[in-house]
Amino acid sequence: MKAFTLVEMLVVISIISLLLAILVPAVNSVKRKAYSLLSMRNQREVAMALDFFAADHRDRYPDSVATVGFGDKWNWHEPTKMTGNRKRTPQVHRSMSAYLHDYIQDAATLHCPGAPQKHKYLQEAWDAGDDWDNPDTAVTGDPFGGTYCFYWNYIGYLSETDSLFRGPSGPASMGRYSRLLLTDYFGYDHWRSPRAFGSCEKLSGAEIVPETQLLSAYWSVPGDPARRPPKVKLHAAYTDGHVETYTPDEAVPLRVSITAEGVPPYPDGTGGGIFYIPRNAVPE
Secondary structure, X not given: OOOOOHHHHHHHHHHHXXXXXXXXXXXXXXXXXXXXXXXXXXXXXXXXXXXXXXHHOOOOOOOOOOEEEEOOEEEEOOOOEEEOOOOOEOOEOOEOHHHHOOOOOOHHHHOOOOOOOOOOOHHHHHHHHHHOOOOOOOOOOOOEEOOEEEOOOOEEEEOOOOEEEEOOOOOOOOOOOOOEEEEEOEEEEEOOEEEEEEEXXXXXXXXXXXXXXXXXXXXXEEOOOOOOOOOOOEXXXXXXXXXXXXXXXXXXXXXXXXXXXXXXXXXXXOOOOEEEEEHHHOOO
């Protein structure tokens, strides 16, 4: 049997390298497309679950759980929150799943597939509802943050127009209420990644901000909101059940409000930073 010469071996290696250079980007592109379609499906399922909930509850969506405090001393918190620190009142649940578990059993539906990983306690926190307590912490009643932003019955501050964002209270929310239900997380200057953009969708050149005992992992890359933001395709679901794709260029900044009324917002560098929402989600 004739053996390969060194030249022949080098030619084979060169051909294999060339094929890999062609195939790997194509495979990555297909993977990103699959993640995008899966995220759109997830968001559509959440929108449908909310409409089913509203149909069973006098045409109203659940209360937002993205709050801190109780009684008449509470304020808003990051819209990624799926389980709050404590009940705002005895009648208001601190977890989304206390409202929606009958409509969504698989917690993966609430997870952006483009994120670096699912939180190791995602399903456990969803199944536990108001009783969630992270076994890795010494305190009780732990909060839990996901990879999507949830905006029904949420109030935030729109810095561009010095006005309030009001999330939909039900499927028929009109007028001053937005029709936006949820989006991929895309923001800036989160306390875990200061002066950087963060997203559940992978950003070019991004590093992983690892999960904590209370919050999920996401991608982050340094940047400046005064300049052109990173290129990434994001998704948003609306009250009529449709899901749209948008980009950071088509988004407006929303800040977390430090009062229940919605003003003022947290100062820069606190309160979770900026959360970008589609411009068409802001009523004119």
